[in-house]
Amino acid sequence: MIEKKVSVGAVDLANPVLPASGCFGYGFEMARHYDMTALGGIVSKAVTLETRLGNDMPRIAETPSGLLNAIGLENPGVHTFMKVLLPQLKRFKLPIIVNLAGNQFSDYVSLAEQMEDPAIVALELNLSCPNVKSGCMSIGSDPREVERLVAAVRKVSDKNLWVKLTPNVTDIREIAVAAEAGGADALSLTNTLVGMMIDIKTRRPVLNNNTGGLSGPAILPVALRMVSQCYQAVSIPLVGMGGIASAEDAIAMMMAGASAIQVGSSNLVNPGLIFSLASQMQALAEKLGFSSLAEVTGSLDLWSNRD
Numbered sequence: 001m002i003e004k005k006v007s008v009g010a011v012d013l014a015n016p017v018l019p020a021s022g023c024f025g026y027g028f029e030m031a032r033h034y035d036m037t038a039l040g041g042i043v044s045k046a047v048t049l050e051t052r053l054g055n056d057m058p059r060i061a062e063t064p065s066g067l068l069n070a071i072g073l074e075n076p077g078v079h080t081f082m083k084v085l086l087p088q089l090k091r092f093k094l095p096i097i098v099n100l101a102g103n104q105f106s107d108y109v110s111l112a113e114q115m116e117d118p119a120i121v122a123l124e125l126n127l128s129c130p131n132v133k134s135g136c137m138s139i140g141s142d143p144r145e146v147e148r149l150v151a152a153v154r155k156v157s158d159k160n161l162w163v164k165l166t167p168n169v170t171d172i173r174e175i176a177v178a179a180e181a182g183g184a185d186a187l188s189l190t191n192t193l194v195g196m197m198i199d200i201k202t203r204r205p206v207l208n209n210n211t212g213g214l215s216g217p218a219i220l221p222v223a224l225r226m227v228s229q230c231y232q233a234v235s236i237p238l239v240g241m242g243g244i245a246s247a248e249d250a251i252a253m254m255m256a257g258a259s260a261i262q263v264g265s266s267n268l269v270n271p272g273l274i275f276s277l278a279s280q281m282q283a284l285a286e287k288l289g290f291s292s293l294a295e296v297t298g299s300l301d302l303w304s305n306r307d
């Protein structure tokens, strides 16, 4: 069988399969039923400075080929994460990637400063928080703000910084280049696409938040396009996600340019998939003629002279 090991910059993974933040809890429930060592690592739910209860219900809804959510970053806050959850996560003996979210620059800086534990191999900065300056836009949709924020976190942390991009932008390449200029070690993409579902009987949006983030198979083509565009625009590694529901999807994501992949919404539909995915990808890549999974990264042969 071909080699499964990959690396995302300085982060070595036994295989390229990671759970996407917020779609796997902290792995504790899954660990009761599945072998966690089948994963390349574990990615936490977003950690914020304070405890967050999240948005009011309903905050999750099914859509054609996807899921709309407005959970609102529910989590117990950084103190409980470090004292209670991290020690339990460490028992899995997997590389730990901590997803961080804040309301302002100083939140990210303060969170990053508290992530000194050596078991944490990377910080994944979720930049979908509101941009205080522009009001409704997220920081992640303004290249200058992205560069400034990443540079501010870079100053206080030696950890690998994976910057998680929002797809709700006009040109993802501008944001990717800005994150790289700020000092990102890798980019994670994509987060969810803003959407809305409507209950025509009540004439109300289905989610109490009105809008939510669309994920699942419906967004796979968007994610593949963005990963491919970023692969050509930056020289740092990419972690690809968005709609992966099979080994074929995961291999396509790596061909587009991802060094590792994350599985999100599929965990809610087919919880066993993520645990067999690395072996399935290994068998598929071998069948396709690759001599390692790492070799699949960026092997896409784009038609020339087209965008």
Ligand SMILES: Cc1cc2nc3c(=O)[nH]c(=O)nc-3n(C[C@H](O)[C@H](O)[C@H](O)COP(=O)(O)O)c2cc1C
Residues within 6 Å of the ligand: 020, 021, 022, 023, 045, 046, 067, 069, 071, 073, 099, 126, 164, 190, 191, 192, 214, 215, 216, 217, 219, 241, 242, 243, 244, 262, 263, 264, 265, 266
């Ligand atoms: C219920 C739910 C909760 C999520 N929570 C987070 C989160 O806390 N932090 C984050 O960066 N992304 C979060 N995401 C986004 C996912 O990590 C992922 O980027 C997105 O769902 C696309 O992947 P998928 O199509 O495989 O689900 C969440 C997604 C869902 C569906």
